[in-house]
Amino acid sequence: MSRHILRNGTGLIALLAAFATPAFADGLTVSNWDGYMAADAIDNFNSETGNTAELVLHATNEEIMGKLIASKGVGYDVVFVSSPFAEVLNNLGLAETLDHAKIPNIGNLYAEATTLSHDPGNAFSLPYAWGTTGLCYRSDLVDTPTSWNDLLKPAESVSGKTTMLATDRWLLAAGQLSLGYSVNETDADKMAEVRDLLIDAKGTLLAYDDTTFYAKLVSGEAELVQAWDGWCNYGIGENADIKYVIPEEGSDLWVDTMVIMKASENKDAAYEFVNYILDADNHRWAAENILYKVPNEAAMSGVDGGLIETFPNMGMAPADMLKFEQLRDVGAAQRDYSRLVSEIKAAN
Amino acid sequence: MADRNTFRLMLLILGVVFAFLYIPISVLVGLSFNEGGLPTAWTGFSTKWYGALLENDDILKAAGNTLIVAVFSTLLSTILGTLLAVGVEIRRRNGKWLETVIFAPMIIPDIVLAIALLSMFSLMGVKMGLHTIIVSHVVFNLAFVCAVVRARLKSFDWSIVEASADLGGSTLNTLRRVVIPVLMPAIIAGALLAFTLSVDEFIIAFFTAGAGRSSITLPMQIFAMIRFGVTPEINALATLVMSVSVVALALSQRLNKGGLPGQ
Amino acid sequence: MQAPVNGFLMSTDRRPMLLMTPALLWLFGLMVVPCLLILVLAFFRRGIYGGIEYTWTFENIALVFDPLYFQIFMKSAGIAGLSAAIACVLGYAAAYAIAAMPRRHQPLLLFFAVLPFWSNYLVRTYAWIVLLNREGLIVNLARWIGYEGELPSMLYTEQAVVIGLVYNYLPFVILSCYAPLSRLSPEIAEASRDLGGSAWTTFRRVTLPMTVPGIATGFVFVFVLSIGNFVTPALLGGGQFQMIGNLVYAQFLTANDWPFGAALSMVLIAVMLGLLMGQAVVAERASGGKRAPDG
Numbered sequence: 001m002s003r004h005i006l007r008n009g010t011g012l013i014a015l016l017a018a019f020a021t022p023a024f025a026d027g028l029t030v031s032n033w034d035g036y037m038a039a040d041a042i043d044n045f046n047s048e049t050g051n052t053a054e055l056v057l058h059a060t061n062e063e064i065m066g067k068l069i070a071s072k073g074v075g076y077d078v079v080f081v082s083s084p085f086a087e088v089l090n091n092l093g094l095a096e097t098l099d100h101a102k103i104p105n106i107g108n109l110y111a112e113a114t115t116l117s118h119d120p121g122n123a124f125s126l127p128y129a130w131g132t133t134g135l136c137y138r139s140d141l142v143d144t145p146t147s148w149n150d151l152l153k154p155a156e157s158v159s160g161k162t163t164m165l166a167t168d169r170w171l172l173a174a175g176q177l178s179l180g181y182s183v184n185e186t187d188a189d190k191m192a193e194v195r196d197l198l199i200d201a202k203g204t205l206l207a208y209d210d211t212t213f214y215a216k217l218v219s220g221e222a223e224l225v226q227a228w229d230g231w232c233n234y235g236i237g238e239n240a241d242i243k244y245v246i247p248e249e250g251s252d253l254w255v256d257t258m259v260i261m262k263a264s265e266n267k268d269a270a271y272e273f274v275n276y277i278l279d280a281d282n283h284r285w286a287a288e289n290i291l292y293k294v295p296n297e298a299a300m301s302g303v304d305g306g307l308i309e310t311f312p313n314m315g316m317a318p319a320d321m322l323k324f325e326q327l328r329d330v331g332a333a334q335r336d337y338s339r340l341v342s343e344i345k346a347a348n
Numbered sequence: 349m350a351d352r353n354t355f356r357l358m359l360l361i362l363g364v365v366f367a368f369l370y371i372p373i374s375v376l377v378g379l380s381f382n383e384g385g386l387p388t389a390w391t392g393f394s395t396k397w398y399g400a401l402l403e404n405d406d407i408l409k410a411a412g413n414t415l416i417v418a419v420f421s422t423l424l425s426t427i428l429g430t431l432l433a434v435g436v437e438i439r440r441r442n443g444k445w446l447e448t449v450i451f452a453p454m455i456i457p458d459i460v461l462a463i464a465l466l467s468m469f470s471l472m473g474v475k476m477g478l479h480t481i482i483v484s485h486v487v488f489n490l491a492f493v494c495a496v497v498r499a500r501l502k503s504f505d506w507s508i509v510e511a512s513a514d515l516g517g518s519t520l521n522t523l524r525r526v527v528i529p530v531l532m533p534a535i536i537a538g539a540l541l542a543f544t545l546s547v548d549e550f551i552i553a554f555f556t557a558g559a560g561r562s563s564i565t566l567p568m569q570i571f572a573m574i575r576f577g578v579t580p581e582i583n584a585l586a587t588l589v590m591s592v593s594v595v596a597l598a599l600s601q602r603l604n605k606g607g608l609p610g611q
Numbered sequence: 612m613q614a615p616v617n618g619f620l621m622s623t624d625r626r627p628m629l630l631m632t633p634a635l636l637w638l639f640g641l642m643v644v645p646c647l648l649i650l651v652l653a654f655f656r657r658g659i660y661g662g663i664e665y666t667w668t669f670e671n672i673a674l675v676f677d678p679l680y681f682q683i684f685m686k687s688a689g690i691a692g693l694s695a696a697i698a699c700v701l702g703y704a705a706a707y708a709i710a711a712m713p714r715r716h717q718p719l720l721l722f723f724a725v726l727p728f729w730s731n732y733l734v735r736t737y738a739w740i741v742l743l744n745r746e747g748l749i750v751n752l753a754r755w756i757g758y759e760g761e762l763p764s765m766l767y768t769e770q771a772v773v774i775g776l777v778y779n780y781l782p783f784v785i786l787s788c789y790a791p792l793s794r795l796s797p798e799i800a801e802a803s804r805d806l807g808g809s810a811w812t813t814f815r816r817v818t819l820p821m822t823v824p825g826i827a828t829g830f831v832f833v834f835v836l837s838i839g840n841f842v843t844p845a846l847l848g849g850g851q852f853q854m855i856g857n858l859v860y861a862q863f864l865t866a867n868d869w870p871f872g873a874a875l876s877m878v879l880i881a882v883m884l885g886l887l888m889g890q891a892v893v894a895e896r897a898s899g900g901k902r903a904p905d906g
Contacts, residue, residue, distance in 0.1 A: 029559045034573045054561040057572030062864035066459075067555055069661070069867070070466040075476070075559025088867065091660035160764070166850045168865055207767045207849025212577040215386050219746045238386070331659045338866035339679070345853045346682055358708040365705040366723070369781065372738035373727045375748065379741065387741045428634040435630030447891070448884055449638055454832070455883040456646060457839045457859045460876045463869075464645035487642050490634055492783075492832070499824040500790040519626055533793035536718065537786040544725050544782060548732045570733055578737040586730035593729055597722055 027052030028269045031064055032080040036129075036256075037277075038289040045276050051269050060167075061085045068094060073261040077270045083118040083255040084169070086125040087329040095124040096260040102271040105278035112318040113295035116255060117326050125257035126274055127295040129230070129286075132251040132316070132324060133170055136227035138217055140241040148178035148247045151226060152201040159204040161223040163216060166208035168341045169327050171198070173252050174226055183252045183325050186333040195340050199347040217242055228254065229313040230292030236311060237291070244313050253324040255295070287314070293321075373590070380583035387578065397580040398588070407585055409562075410569040417478055417553070417565055418546040421485035426539040428486065429493025434527065436494070437501040453491035461487065462555035469556065476558030481565065484556045485546045492545060493538035500534035653874035661867030671874035680858070680875070684882075687854040690769060691837035694776035698833045699826055701777070702784025706825070707818075709785070710792040721789060725782045732779065736846050739775055740766060743847075767849030775847040776837045783836070784829035791825040792818075827890055835883065855879060 030042070034057050042055045058064035061082050068076065073094045081089070089095040100106055106114075106122065119125045135145045142158055145151065151174065154162055165171055173183045175194040185191060206222055214235030216222035227235075232244040258277065260270045276282055280298035287294045287303055293314055294300060308315040330337065380398070384391035401407060436442055436450065453461070465484050469476055508530070512522045528535070550567035557563040566589075570582055653671050656664040674680075709720045727735070742748045743766040765771060795818060841856035853861070859879070862872030 029561070031559070056559065056561050056564065057569070059572045059574060060864075063554060065867070066463060066864045067466065070463050070555065071470040071559075074470065088661055092662055163849075166845070168861075202851065205849075205851070208851065209849070211574060215577050218386060219389070219744075221744055221746045329660070332657075334661070334866050335657065335868050335871070338861055338868065342683065342853055342858060342861070343679055345851065345857075346679060346686070354711070358711045361704045361708040362712075362720070365701055365708075365781075368701070368778070369724065369727050372735055372742060372778070373730065375741055376730065376734055376738040379738075387737070428637060431630045432634035435627040438630075439627040444888070447888070449635065449643065451884065451887050452646075452880070453638065453642055454835045455880050455887070456642070457856065457876050457879065459860050459863050460646060460649060460872070461642065463863060464649040465641065467648060468645040483641060486637060490637065494634070495828050495832070496787050496790050499787055499828045500793070502824040503791055503794060503821045533717070534790035537721065537790045537793075540721060540725050541783060541786045544728045547729050550732075567731065567733075570731055574733060578734055582731075582734055586734040590726055590730050593726060597719075 027054060028077045028266050028273055029054060029056060029075060030078045030080075030273065031056050031058050031076055033058065036080065036290055038285050041277075041282070041286065044282075045273060049269075049272050049276065051272065053269070053273060065089075068261070073263040075263075076261050077264040077266050078273055079259050079261060080128060080256060081259060082327075083116070083125065083127075083257055084327050084329040086257045086259050087118050089259055089261075090119075090124040091329070094262055096262045096264065096267065096270075097123055098126070098260065099271070102268075103275045103278065105275050105280075108278055108280050108283070108296045108298040110295050110297045110318045112322050118255070118328055119257075125259050126278065127255050128258050128277065129290070129292040130253065130255045130295050130321065131229040131293050131313070132246055132321060133165070133173065133226065133228050133254060134232075134244055134246040134251050135224060136214065136217060136232035136235060136242060136244050137224040138220070138239075138241050139243045141220070141223045144243075145224060145245060146248055148174055148249050150247070151224060152178055152197060154204050154224065158223055160206055161221070162205055163207050163209045163213045163222050163225040164201070164205060165213075165226050165228075166210040168337055170226070170252075171208065171341060171344075172337060173327070174198075175201070177247070177249045177251070180249065184328045184330050186330060186336075188336070191336065191340060195343055198344045202344065202347065214238070214242070229316075230290065233291040233311045233313065251324045253321050253326045255326065376578075376583045377587045379578075380580050380587045382580050385579055387580075397584040401581050401584045401588065404581070406561075406564070407566075407569060407581075410564045410566045411585070411589065413478055413563060414547055414566040417481050417485060418543050420482045421489055421546045422539055422543040424482070425486045425489030425493050425542045426535060429490035429538060429542070430497050430528075430531070430535050432490065433494045433497035433501060434523070434531075437498055437504070450491060450494060453488040454495070458488075458549075458551045462552045465552070466555040476556060477560065477563045478557075480556045480558065481553050481563065484552050485549060488552075489542035489545055492541050493535075496538040496541060497531060497534050500531060504530070649869070650873050650877050652870045653877050655870050657868045657870050661869075663869065671871045672878070674871060675874050675878045683853055683858055684855060684879075686852065687838050687856075690773060690776070690854065691834045694773050694780070694837050695830045695833035697773070698777045698781050698784045699788075699830050702781050702829055703788045703822075703826055705781075706785045706788035706792050707795075709789060710795045717789075717793070721786065724785050728779070728782050732842060733846075735779065736775060736843060739771070739778070739847060743771060743774075766847065767851060769848065769852070771847040772844050775843040776833070776840065779843070780833040780836055783832045787829040787832060788822060788825040790828075791822045794821065827893070831887060831890060838879075838883075 028051055030053055032055060037055070042053050045051065046053055064079060064081065065085050065088065068079065068089065069092065086095065100122070103126070106126070109127065113127045113130070114120075114122055116127065135151060137145060151162055151164070164174060169183070172194060175198045176183050176185055179190070179193060179197065181190050181194065185194070206216075209216065209225070213222060213225040213227060214231060217225060217235050218238045227244070229244055232242065235242040236244070258274050260267065260274065264270055277286070278296060280296065280302065283294050283296040283299035284302045287299060288307060291311055291314065293316065295318070303314070379387050381393050381395065382390055383394040383396075432450070436446070461484075469480060474480065508526055509522055512526045517525070548567060550571055553565045554568050554571075557565065557568065573579070573582065652663060654667055654669070656666050656668055656670070658664040705724065709717055709724070712720060740747070744750075745764060745766070747766075749765065838854065839856040839859075840854065841860045844850070844852060844854045844857055859872055859875055862868045862875060
């Protein structure tokens with residue numbers, strides 16, 4: 001019996017060794033969301049700089065964070081994460097402190113983008129895209145919404161045809177903003193108010209949806225949804241009746257950033273990469289492809305005017321955006337936020 | 349007479365269940381031929397997504413990886429799980445701890461197992477890749493195979509084993525010639541189960557794959573692509589995967605000269 | 612049965628141990644050890660930024676018993692239990708039907724029973740969304756045949772989640788019920804009838820007890836897989852309620868609260884093990900007692 005197993009076992013291991021290649025590239029490993037860079041960005045980078053970068057995908061901030069924390073960032077060189085998560089990476093000592101001398105294109109950024117509250121001076125992160133969160137709606141089916149309450153306490157005809165974002169922070173933000181509170185609010189009583197408001201809102205909600213809300217708008221299954229501005233543009237591209245508006249109570253300023261991992265073994269190539277992205281033409285090309293605003297002054301000035309006409313939110317000025325509060329990591333209150341969301345979802 | 353009616357009833361049951369199983373499948377196959385990109389409206393028949401798919405190296409590589417992972421983890425877990433099941437069922441007195449360890453892989457939330465394995469591999473400085481995914485998949489697969497085989501073993505007629513022993517058969521021969529052949533349908537069921545679990549598993553694969561592109565599996569790829577919902581390209585992929593499986597089965601039947609293992 | 616002198620059924624536990632060792636070693640090294648590493652975190656505290664603060668505390672375990680989480684657990688158990696029950700009825704029927712078919716067709720039927728599940732979980736779930744949504748196929752079909760009224764929403768409800776869970780885990784029940792049912796042969800049924808038993812009696816006295824372990828195993832599969840599932844409630848349920856799977860996922864990944872996630876998992880594992888042990892006892896009794904060899 002054991003001889004049998006031993007023989008077969010050795011054979012199997014040999015086969016395994018032959019097929020399975022350890023996943024550790026000599027080149028650069030960049031992790032980003034699908035479709036969040038121009039399709040040819042990596043190839044262009046490789047041909048221009050002679051590197052061998054490869055792109056791997058992550059579906060959500062949370063997953064890639066879990067993996068980075070558990071593995072101490074080993075294997076990854078550059079990671080695209082939203083700003084609160086970049087903060088966490090830095091606090092846990094996983095993010096490389098940036099040497100600006102190696103990133104000359106950093107000068108292309110808007111002044112506002114170098115003084116963002118999560119990382120003033122860009123010590124550990126470089127902003128890649130930024131924008132607002134607001135209401136995306138079918139102008140032919142609903143009246144122009146003006147307030148977050150149009151989503152949270154919708155009119156009879158819109159009831160059951162609304163969606164909210166499923167990610168904790170933005171789910172709560174809608175409630176926080178409509179009550180005039182900070183999106184980083186930690187006061188327990190205020191958050192209890194937010195919770196109750198959102199529990200009521202649940203009654204008229206169709207679903208929490210982070211990804212297919214624009215498809216729902218196109219089909220008419222939903223008429224008014226909470227959406228990120230760039231994402232709403234995908235809907236606008238499919239149906240010209242879809243429009244984006246920021247409610248009067250305001251929005252949050254979200255920033256997606258690039259972080260170089262401290263555990264990276266290809267730091268020089270990593271610097272080349274982030275510098276390449278921040279180049280005026282490359283960053284403009286990114287913006288035109290992904291339909292999000294980029295915090296790169298040199299890039300945005302060159303963006304095709306026709307594009308901005310079709311997608312008005314792309315023309316928003318940084319000064320206006322900075323009126324809104326940025327989502328920050330809330331430290332210990334993260335637990336409370338998570339619990340609040342559980343309470344909202346557990347309620348009927 | 350009763351037999352024919354019973355037979356008809358059986359066919360009816362099969363018909364109903366298979367209809368239930370295949371209705372969503374027909375939807376996704378249909379959508380893969382949709383001209384337009386959104387599943388909300390049919391805009392015409394087109395095979396363009398299949399064309400796009402065959403040029404998409406990432407997806408093809410991921411599909412290949414998934415196959416490698418599934419085949420190897422199924423092989424390993426079927427062997428280990430069957431042996432475990434036989435050993436456990438022979439031994440009358442099995443402690444609570446043993447039962448706990450055998451059931452645990454099914455009960456532990458997969459995110460916990462994923463993070464636990466990654467943390468341990470990371471601590472040990474193990475280089476990660478398809479092999480770490482395979483090794484991790486075997487953990488839960490073998491528990492499922494073991495459970496399925498045990499279900500069959502509970503009604504196993506041990507007297508044939510005794511007879512074999514009486515006739516002087518060694519343990520190895522008894523296992524090979526007597527026990528395994530009788531268990532074969534259950535072993536196959538277990539293997540199919542393990543393969544199905546492995547092919548669709550995302551979280552543990554994501555965490556134990558390492559950072560490189562060369563160890564991305566199909567579930568990982570599709571999850572990441574889901575930003576825009578399920579595109580016809582992904583539906584085309586699913587259709588292709590199933591078609592390839594049918595073709596593979598047909599081929600293996602030819603090779604086996606019409607017989608599948610276990611007959 | 613007397614243990615024979617030679618071979619398998621010796622009263623010493625050596626040979627069975629040998630068979631079990633490879634699997635047990637694997638489980639020990641690749642499950643017990645890593646999971647203990649993580650579960651022990653339940654006794655520590657979440658650091659401010661999501662790391663670990665190494666002060667020993669029971670507060671996480673205590674928090675698990677908060678009414679909110681108890682409610683989530685009960686709801687999850689209810690949905691998982693319902694899905695498991697429905698899946699077992701359908702799956703057993705299907706497995707029985709397959710086992711009743713000519714033997715040479717059975718592997719083929721099994722293959723086609725699992726084939727849909729090699730298509731990818733997300734893709735299948737989205738296919739259900741296309742079928743069930745308010746502008747979806749079923750609604751369009753109803754309108755096409757003339758139904759005028761408002762159809763109730765089938766999607767983003769608990770019912771949709773149950774359908775999704777039953778659908779995705781049905782093949783597992785079919786496979787696990789098939790395992791003992793494969794022993795079924797026309798001869799047994801015929802013999803029972805010859806001895807004067809009706810088809811129902813045959814089923815009740817012979818087939819069912821023999822196959823109860825398969826049903827029990829199948830139920831456990833679906834229950835366990837459903838309760839930890841986080842994709843189906845998020846997609847088919849519209850994210851409107853959390854099941855345990857979503858909750859544990861949220862602690863480890865969203866809240867970065869590994870200690871609480873570990874505590875939740877520990878309690879969940881303990882409860883499930885308790886249920887499983889209970890199930891094993893029940894299955895044992897129902898199948899007419901142990902049939903393993905003496906020794």
